[in-house]
Amino acid sequence: xxxxxxxxxxxxxxxxxxxxxxxxxxxxxxxxxxxxxxxxxxxxxxxxxxxxxxxxxxxxxxxxxxxxxxxxxxxxxxxxxxxxxxxxxxxxxxxxxxxxxxxxxxxxxxxxxxxxxxxxxxxxxxxxxxxx
Numbered sequence: 465x466x467x468x469x470x471x472x473x474x475x476x477x478x479x480x481x482x483x484x485x486x487x488x489x490x491x492x493x494x495x496x497x498x499x500x501x502x503x504x505x506x507x508x509x510x511x512x513x514x515x516x517x518x519x520x521x522x523x524x525x526x527x528x529x530x531x532x533x534x535x536x537x538x539x540x541x542x543x544x545x546x547x548x549x550x551x552x553x554x555x556x557x558x559x560x561x562x563x564x565x566x567x568x569x570x571x572x573x574x575x576x577x578x579x580x581x582x583x584x585x586x587x588x589x590x591x592x593x594x595x596x
Contacts, residue, residue, distance in 0.1 A: 487549065487550050487551065488548060488549075488550035488551075489550055489551045489552070489553050490548075490550050490551070490552050490553075491552075491553070491554055492507050492508045492509050492528070492530075492552040492554055493507075493508045494506065494507050494508075494554065500588060501581060501582055502579055502580055502581045502582055503562070503579075503580040503582070504577065504578070504579055504580070505556075505577070505578040505580065506575050506576070506577055507528055507552075507554065507575065507576040507577075507578065508574060508575055508576075509528075509530040509532070509552045509571075509574060509575070509576050510532070510574035511532030511533065511549070511574070512530035512531060512532050512533075512552065512571070512574070512576075513533065514571050516530055516531040516532070516533070517529070517530040517569070517571055517576060518530070519567075519569045519576075519578065521558065521564050521567060524557055524558055524559075524560070525555055525556070525557055525558070526555065526556045526557075526558045526567075526578075526580075527553075527554075527555045527556075528552070528553070528554050528555075528576065528578075529551065529552065529553050530551065530552040530553075530576070531551045531552075532549055532550065532551070532552070533549075534549050535547065535549070558580065560583070561582055561583055562580045562581070562582065562583065563580075563581045563582065563583045563584075566581040567579065567580050567581070
């Protein structure tokens with residue numbers, strides 16, 4: 465049985481939250497998987513660049529914030545605009561079973577992948593039985 469190690473602290477995923485009249489804040493989609501030694505989170509942040517992504521861990525809260533750059537169309541008139549530009553923001557409460565000092569992040573093709581290693585004491589291992 466898997467324990468709940470990552471608990472999302474923001475429940476509203478339906479609509480973006482407007483932070484000013486020109487920019488919205490979106491809750492990115494997240495997939496979390498567990499392996500023997502770590503938890504892996506894949507967070508969708510399309511349009512962001514590596515330098516615009518901020519991942520912080522403070523007092524058991526993991527925060528991901530990413531800004532997507534505005535698209536520019538120099539020399540062209542934009543006829544249809546369905547792609548909404550904004551920031552991505554998501555926070556999680558992280559259980560003490562995570563080794564916070566070893567969390568890593570990698571951004572590839574619009575997906576931020578976080579590796580959250582388990583503390584050595586929480587990794588399953590066989591205990592040898594001896595006799596006198």
